[in-house]
Amino acid sequence: MRIEITDLHKSFGTLTVFDGLNIKFEPGEIAVVMGRSGQGKSVMLKHLVGLEKPEAGQILIDGRDITGLRESELYPIRMRFGMIFQNGGMLQSLNVEDNVALPLIEVQGSDRHAIMDKVHEKLKMVGLEGKEKQSVTTLSGGQQKRVAIARALVQDADCLLFDEPTAGLDPPISQTVDEVIMEVNQQTGATMIVVTHDLVSAFQVGQRLHLLDKGKVVASGTPDEFRRIDTPVVREFLKRGTLIGQEGGGR
Numbered sequence: 001m002r003i004e005i006t007d008l009h010k011s012f013g014t015l016t017v018f019d020g021l022n023i024k025f026e027p028g029e030i031a032v033v034m035g036r037s038g039q040g041k042s043v044m045l046k047h048l049v050g051l052e053k054p055e056a057g058q059i060l061i062d063g064r065d066i067t068g069l070r071e072s073e074l075y076p077i078r079m080r081f082g083m084i085f086q087n088g089g090m091l092q093s094l095n096v097e098d099n100v101a102l103p104l105i106e107v108q109g110s111d112r113h114a115i116m117d118k119v120h121e122k123l124k125m126v127g128l129e130g131k132e133k134q135s136v137t138t139l140s141g142g143q144q145k146r147v148a149i150a151r152a153l154v155q156d157a158d159c160l161l162f163d164e165p166t167a168g169l170d171p172p173i174s175q176t177v178d179e180v181i182m183e184v185n186q187q188t189g190a191t192m193i194v195v196t197h198d199l200v201s202a203f204q205v206g207q208r209l210h211l212l213d214k215g216k217v218v219a220s221g222t223p224d225e226f227r228r229i230d231t232p233v234v235r236e237f238l239k240r241g242t243l244i245g246q247e248g249g250g251r
């Protein structure tokens with residue numbers, strides 16, 4: 001899926017979140033969006049699925065502007081996205097396989113056998129084979145995140161949106177989540193947009209990195225290009241990661 005946001009403006013009351021945001025995501029890439037807290041990363045993800053509407057600007061999905069669409073027109077577009085929320089968004093009363101099957105049961109209704117074949121295939125892809133019947137309440141944070149990824153995969157989404165996939169996870173678990181993101185990208189060719197504070201994760205999974213600051217993209221590039229960008233805002237942002245590493249908080 002090709003996504004292009006052009007000249008996006010969005011405010012909440014007197015708070016301006018986007019003041020001419022421009023950003024592009026290429027089909028099949030893993031893009032990382034970084035930025036300090038409150039810079040609009042989650043709000044940007046919501047615009048992509050039509051959960052927020054801009055005051056001005058365009059959001060082109062494969063060339064089609066979705067900003068003026070009605071709910072009924074947005075629905076098929078929303079189905080092309082899989083969202084992996086920070087808390088995983090799991091139903092605690094259901095076991096692993098039923099959580100993953102949820103989007104299919106809601107849409108297709110009937111053939112449980114075919115649905116479960118697909119569910120098991122996706123659970124295998126994220127390394128959760130054998131956990132199908134387990135209650136999600138007994139899974140680790142990283143495993144819950146992988147269930148959420150499997151659930152996004154069963155609907156054959158063209159684009160997966162991750163909001164802080166490694167937040168709250170310890171370094172080895174974060175590493176496995178990063179690996180699943182990269183493997184799933186290779187196997188499915190889905191476009192992936194990863195919002196993260198985790199610099200280790202950002203430089204590991206990101207093929208293209210973007211930094212949001214004060215309502216705009218202030219830096220973009222491949223990991224190598226990004227490291228060489230020598231502006232105060234990028235230096236300041238990257239320095240924080242180095243400090244975390246020195247304190248033993250990095251990976």
Ligand SMILES: Nc1ncnc2c1ncn2[C@@H]1O[C@H](COP(=O)(O)OP(=O)(O)OP(=O)(O)O)[C@@H](O)[C@H]1O
Nearest residue numbers: 012015017035036037038039040041042043044197
């Ligand atoms: N529905 C809303 N109504 C009012 N203000 C909102 C709303 N949604 C977001 N905001 C504000 O917009 C700004 C951007 O929010 P957003 O959640 O996108 O930040 P973020 O970059 O994801 O931050 P974090 O890294 O902490 O998750 C914040 O100041 C937030 O309070």
Ligand SMILES: [Mg+2]
Nearest residue numbers: 041042043163
């Ligand atoms: Mg956020």
